[in-house]
Amino acid sequence: MEEWDGVLFECFNGYFNSFKELAEDKKKNFDIKKGHSFRVADLSKMLALKLDLGSEEIRIAYFIGLFHDIGRFRQLIEFNTFNDAVSVDHAEYSVEIMKEEILGKVGVVKEDLVLTAIKNHNKFKLPENLSQQELQFSKLIRDADKLDILKVLTEYYSNRNSVTNHTLTWDLPKGVSVSKNVVKEIMAGKLVSKTNVVSEIDVKIMQMSWVYDLNFRPSFEYLLKNRFLETIYKTLPKNDIIIEIYRKVKMYVENKFMG
Ligand SMILES: [Fe+2]
Known part of the structure:
Protein backbone atom coordinates (compact mmCIF):
# COMPACT_ATOMS: atom_id res chain seq x y z
CA MET A 1 0.00 0.00 0.00
CA ASP A 145 -20.44 4.53 -9.41
CA LYS A 146 -22.97 2.94 -11.77
CA LEU A 147 -20.98 -0.27 -12.03
CA ASP A 148 -20.95 -0.69 -8.26
CA ILE A 149 -24.65 0.08 -7.95
CA LEU A 150 -25.36 -2.50 -10.67
CA LYS A 151 -23.23 -5.01 -8.81
CA VAL A 152 -25.13 -4.47 -5.55
CA LEU A 153 -28.51 -4.50 -7.29
CA THR A 154 -27.90 -7.66 -9.25
CA GLU A 155 -26.62 -9.45 -6.15
CA TYR A 156 -29.81 -8.38 -4.44
CA TYR A 157 -32.02 -9.48 -7.34
CA SER A 158 -30.37 -12.87 -7.64
CA ASN A 159 -30.62 -13.63 -3.94
CA ARG A 160 -34.29 -14.44 -3.44
CA ASN A 161 -33.89 -14.78 0.29
CA SER A 162 -32.58 -11.29 0.83
CA VAL A 163 -34.59 -8.99 3.05
CA THR A 164 -36.50 -6.40 1.03
CA ASN A 165 -34.29 -3.39 0.56
CA HIS A 166 -36.41 -0.33 -0.03
CA THR A 167 -33.56 1.89 -1.05
CA LEU A 168 -33.03 -0.47 -3.99
CA THR A 169 -36.65 -0.95 -5.05
CA TRP A 170 -37.97 2.45 -4.00
CA ASP A 171 -41.04 0.94 -2.34
CA LEU A 172 -42.96 0.94 -5.63
CA PRO A 173 -45.69 -1.53 -6.61
CA LYS A 174 -44.42 -4.52 -8.58
CA GLY A 175 -46.29 -3.59 -11.75
CA VAL A 176 -47.26 -5.88 -14.64
CA SER A 177 -45.76 -4.19 -17.67
CA VAL A 178 -43.32 -1.44 -18.57
CA SER A 179 -44.83 2.05 -18.54
CA LYS A 180 -45.31 3.63 -21.95
CA ASN A 181 -42.94 6.55 -21.40
CA VAL A 182 -40.26 4.26 -20.03
CA VAL A 183 -40.48 2.09 -23.17
CA LYS A 184 -40.26 5.21 -25.31
CA GLU A 185 -37.12 6.45 -23.61
CA ILE A 186 -35.17 3.23 -23.51
CA MET A 187 -36.09 2.26 -27.09
CA ALA A 188 -34.88 5.70 -28.20
CA GLY A 189 -31.51 4.89 -26.65
CA LYS A 190 -32.03 7.34 -23.81
CA LEU A 191 -31.61 7.17 -20.07
CA VAL A 192 -34.96 6.55 -18.40
CA SER A 193 -35.90 9.54 -16.26
CA LYS A 194 -36.92 8.91 -12.67
CA THR A 195 -40.14 10.88 -13.10
CA ASN A 196 -41.46 8.24 -15.52
CA VAL A 197 -40.74 5.35 -13.19
CA VAL A 198 -43.88 4.09 -11.43
CA SER A 199 -43.28 0.40 -10.73
CA GLU A 200 -40.57 -2.06 -9.80
CA ILE A 201 -40.49 -3.21 -13.43
CA ASP A 202 -39.84 0.37 -14.52
CA VAL A 203 -37.01 0.66 -11.97
CA LYS A 204 -35.32 -2.37 -13.48
CA ILE A 205 -35.71 -1.03 -17.02
CA MET A 206 -34.29 2.28 -15.83
CA GLN A 207 -31.30 0.43 -14.40
CA MET A 208 -30.81 -1.26 -17.77
CA SER A 209 -30.90 2.14 -19.46
CA TRP A 210 -27.79 3.20 -17.53
CA VAL A 211 -25.75 1.50 -20.24
CA TYR A 212 -26.50 4.58 -22.37
CA ASP A 213 -24.65 6.67 -19.84
CA LEU A 214 -21.50 4.54 -19.65
CA ASN A 215 -18.48 6.09 -21.23
CA PHE A 216 -15.54 3.75 -21.48
CA ARG A 217 -14.83 0.44 -23.15
CA PRO A 218 -13.53 -1.16 -19.89
CA SER A 219 -16.87 -0.25 -18.29
CA PHE A 220 -18.74 -2.19 -20.97
CA GLU A 221 -16.28 -5.02 -20.54
CA TYR A 222 -16.94 -5.15 -16.79
CA LEU A 223 -20.69 -5.04 -17.36
CA LEU A 224 -20.55 -7.96 -19.81
CA LYS A 225 -18.17 -10.01 -17.72
CA ASN A 226 -20.41 -9.73 -14.67
CA ARG A 227 -23.59 -10.41 -16.65
CA PHE A 228 -25.46 -7.55 -15.01
CA LEU A 229 -28.00 -7.17 -17.82
CA GLU A 230 -28.80 -10.88 -17.87
CA THR A 231 -29.33 -10.89 -14.13
CA ILE A 232 -31.81 -8.02 -14.24
CA TYR A 233 -33.55 -9.49 -17.29
CA LYS A 234 -33.99 -12.83 -15.53
CA THR A 235 -36.07 -11.18 -12.79
CA LEU A 236 -38.46 -9.55 -15.29
CA PRO A 237 -41.61 -11.06 -16.77
CA LYS A 238 -40.98 -12.16 -20.37
CA ASN A 239 -43.24 -10.32 -22.79
CA ASP A 240 -42.54 -8.97 -26.28
CA ILE A 241 -41.69 -5.48 -25.11
CA ILE A 242 -39.30 -6.60 -22.42
CA ILE A 243 -37.59 -9.06 -24.76
CA GLU A 244 -37.20 -6.30 -27.33
CA ILE A 245 -35.78 -3.88 -24.74
CA TYR A 246 -33.30 -6.45 -23.50
CA ARG A 247 -32.13 -7.24 -27.04
CA LYS A 248 -31.63 -3.60 -27.85
CA VAL A 249 -29.68 -2.81 -24.71
CA LYS A 250 -27.58 -5.95 -24.96
CA MET A 251 -26.75 -5.19 -28.59
CA TYR A 252 -25.72 -1.67 -27.65
CA VAL A 253 -23.32 -2.92 -24.98
CA GLU A 254 -21.80 -5.58 -27.23
CA ASN A 255 -21.22 -3.04 -29.99
CA LYS A 256 -19.56 -0.66 -27.57
CA PHE A 257 -17.36 -3.44 -26.31
CA MET A 258 -16.36 -4.57 -29.79
CA GLY A 259 -15.66 -0.90 -30.57
FE1 LIG B 1 -23.45 9.45 -5.09
Missing part, protein backbone atom coordinates in the same frame (compact mmCIF):
# COMPACT_ATOMS: atom_id res chain seq x y z
CA GLU A 2 1.26 3.44 -0.88
CA GLU A 3 1.72 6.07 1.77
CA TRP A 4 -0.86 8.23 0.02
CA ASP A 5 -3.47 5.44 0.28
CA GLY A 6 -2.80 5.28 4.01
CA VAL A 7 -3.43 9.00 4.32
CA LEU A 8 -6.69 8.65 2.41
CA PHE A 9 -7.92 5.73 4.52
CA GLU A 10 -7.07 7.57 7.71
CA CYS A 11 -8.85 10.63 6.46
CA PHE A 12 -11.96 8.73 5.39
CA ASN A 13 -12.12 6.70 8.57
CA GLY A 14 -11.43 9.73 10.75
CA TYR A 15 -14.40 11.53 9.24
CA PHE A 16 -16.57 8.40 9.27
CA ASN A 17 -15.79 7.70 12.93
CA SER A 18 -16.52 11.26 13.95
CA PHE A 19 -20.20 10.30 13.88
CA LYS A 20 -20.65 8.65 17.24
CA GLU A 21 -23.34 6.57 18.90
CA LEU A 22 -25.46 6.02 15.84
CA ALA A 23 -28.75 4.16 16.08
CA GLU A 24 -28.76 0.64 14.63
CA ASP A 25 -30.45 1.54 11.30
CA LYS A 26 -28.17 4.54 10.77
CA LYS A 27 -25.10 2.46 11.54
CA LYS A 28 -26.21 -0.05 8.92
CA ASN A 29 -26.71 2.63 6.28
CA PHE A 30 -23.36 4.20 7.17
CA ASP A 31 -21.63 0.85 6.64
CA ILE A 32 -23.41 0.35 3.30
CA LYS A 33 -22.17 3.74 2.06
CA LYS A 34 -18.69 3.08 3.36
CA GLY A 35 -18.53 -0.23 1.49
CA HIS A 36 -19.80 1.50 -1.65
CA SER A 37 -17.16 4.24 -1.34
CA PHE A 38 -14.24 1.83 -1.08
CA ARG A 39 -15.52 -0.36 -3.94
CA VAL A 40 -16.07 2.67 -6.18
CA ALA A 41 -12.53 3.80 -5.39
CA ASP A 42 -11.23 0.37 -6.47
CA LEU A 43 -13.38 0.39 -9.61
CA SER A 44 -12.15 3.90 -10.47
CA LYS A 45 -8.59 2.72 -10.15
CA MET A 46 -9.31 -0.35 -12.26
CA LEU A 47 -10.84 1.79 -15.01
CA ALA A 48 -7.98 4.30 -14.84
CA LEU A 49 -5.45 1.48 -15.20
CA LYS A 50 -7.30 -0.03 -18.15
CA LEU A 51 -7.46 3.39 -19.76
CA ASP A 52 -3.67 3.62 -19.48
CA LEU A 53 -3.75 6.77 -17.38
CA GLY A 54 -0.57 7.92 -15.67
CA SER A 55 0.18 7.25 -12.02
CA GLU A 56 -0.91 10.68 -10.79
CA GLU A 57 -4.18 10.36 -12.68
CA ILE A 58 -4.77 6.92 -11.21
CA ARG A 59 -4.35 8.40 -7.74
CA ILE A 60 -6.78 11.19 -8.53
CA ALA A 61 -9.32 8.70 -9.85
CA TYR A 62 -9.02 6.65 -6.66
CA PHE A 63 -9.32 9.77 -4.51
CA ILE A 64 -12.48 10.93 -6.29
CA GLY A 65 -13.96 7.43 -6.03
CA LEU A 66 -13.35 7.17 -2.30
CA PHE A 67 -14.86 10.55 -1.46
CA HIS A 68 -17.58 11.04 -4.09
CA ASP A 69 -20.36 10.19 -1.61
CA ILE A 70 -18.78 11.65 1.53
CA GLY A 71 -21.78 13.99 1.85
CA ARG A 72 -24.11 11.01 2.32
CA PHE A 73 -23.26 10.72 6.00
CA ARG A 74 -24.23 14.24 6.95
CA GLN A 75 -27.27 13.96 4.67
CA LEU A 76 -28.50 10.92 6.58
CA ILE A 77 -27.89 12.53 9.98
CA GLU A 78 -29.55 15.82 9.08
CA PHE A 79 -32.43 14.61 6.93
CA ASN A 80 -32.76 10.93 7.81
CA THR A 81 -32.91 9.99 4.12
CA PHE A 82 -30.71 9.34 1.09
CA ASN A 83 -33.41 10.75 -1.16
CA ASP A 84 -31.94 13.93 -2.66
CA ALA A 85 -35.31 15.05 -3.97
CA VAL A 86 -36.63 15.59 -0.44
CA SER A 87 -33.37 16.71 1.20
CA VAL A 88 -30.21 18.04 -0.49
CA ASP A 89 -28.17 17.22 -3.56
CA HIS A 90 -25.70 14.84 -1.92
CA ALA A 91 -22.97 15.63 -4.46
CA GLU A 92 -23.05 19.29 -3.48
CA TYR A 93 -22.85 18.16 0.14
CA SER A 94 -19.83 16.01 -0.70
CA VAL A 95 -18.10 19.05 -2.18
CA GLU A 96 -18.76 21.01 1.01
CA ILE A 97 -17.38 18.25 3.24
CA MET A 98 -14.32 17.97 1.01
CA LYS A 99 -13.59 21.66 1.46
CA GLU A 100 -14.28 21.70 5.18
CA GLU A 101 -12.84 18.41 6.34
CA ILE A 102 -10.78 16.53 3.78
CA LEU A 103 -8.74 18.56 1.30
CA GLY A 104 -6.67 20.26 4.00
CA LYS A 105 -5.58 16.89 5.32
CA VAL A 106 -4.53 15.04 2.18
CA GLY A 107 -1.86 17.28 0.70
CA VAL A 108 -1.49 18.44 -2.87
CA VAL A 109 -3.97 17.16 -5.39
CA LYS A 110 -5.79 18.89 -8.19
CA GLU A 111 -8.49 20.24 -5.92
CA ASP A 112 -10.70 21.90 -8.52
CA LEU A 113 -10.62 18.82 -10.72
CA VAL A 114 -11.55 16.56 -7.81
CA LEU A 115 -14.40 18.83 -6.69
CA THR A 116 -15.79 19.19 -10.20
CA ALA A 117 -15.88 15.44 -10.74
CA ILE A 118 -17.54 14.86 -7.36
CA LYS A 119 -20.10 17.56 -8.02
CA ASN A 120 -20.94 16.06 -11.42
CA HIS A 121 -21.14 12.44 -10.36
CA ASN A 122 -24.91 12.31 -9.85
CA LYS A 123 -26.22 14.78 -12.42
CA PHE A 124 -28.62 13.54 -15.11
CA LYS A 125 -26.47 15.26 -17.73
CA LEU A 126 -22.94 16.59 -17.58
CA PRO A 127 -22.56 20.37 -18.01
CA GLU A 128 -21.16 21.48 -21.36
CA ASN A 129 -18.41 23.82 -20.20
CA LEU A 130 -16.01 21.20 -18.83
CA SER A 131 -12.33 20.99 -19.72
CA GLN A 132 -10.99 17.80 -21.28
CA GLN A 133 -9.66 16.63 -17.93
CA GLU A 134 -12.76 17.53 -15.95
CA LEU A 135 -14.80 15.64 -18.49
CA GLN A 136 -12.57 12.58 -18.26
CA PHE A 137 -12.69 12.33 -14.47
CA SER A 138 -16.40 13.16 -14.29
CA LYS A 139 -17.09 10.34 -16.75
CA LEU A 140 -14.85 7.99 -14.87
CA ILE A 141 -16.54 8.44 -11.49
CA ARG A 142 -19.97 8.17 -13.11
CA ASP A 143 -19.02 4.84 -14.68
CA ALA A 144 -17.44 3.45 -11.50
